[in-house]
Amino acid sequence: MGSKMILDEVSLDQIPVMVSNKTTDHMIVNFAHIAQSHIESSEFERAFLILQHLVRAQRFDMAATFLS
Structure with missing residues (x-):
């Protein structure tokens, strides 16, 4: 799966x-790829909500600083 x-x-x-x-x-990055696949399937709201909820996770801000 x-x-x-x-x-x-x-x-x-x-x-x-x-x-x-x-x-x-x-x-x-993995969550962003999943959101992108929803966008490609025209599931824009689901993609937005995935990312919106992800940013509420603990340590998100710290982990985001390591993105290149």
Whole structure:
């Protein structure tokens, strides 16, 4: 089961809880790829909500500083 399929089984408001304090730059990139795949499927709202909930995860700001 791919990451997109797994994330689609999770309630979006649970993303910050699921990610918890394990947020990394690699995780942010993976979530961005998943959001992009939703955009390519014309699921714009789902893509936006995934990213909107991800930024609420602990350590997001710190992990984002490592993105190149």
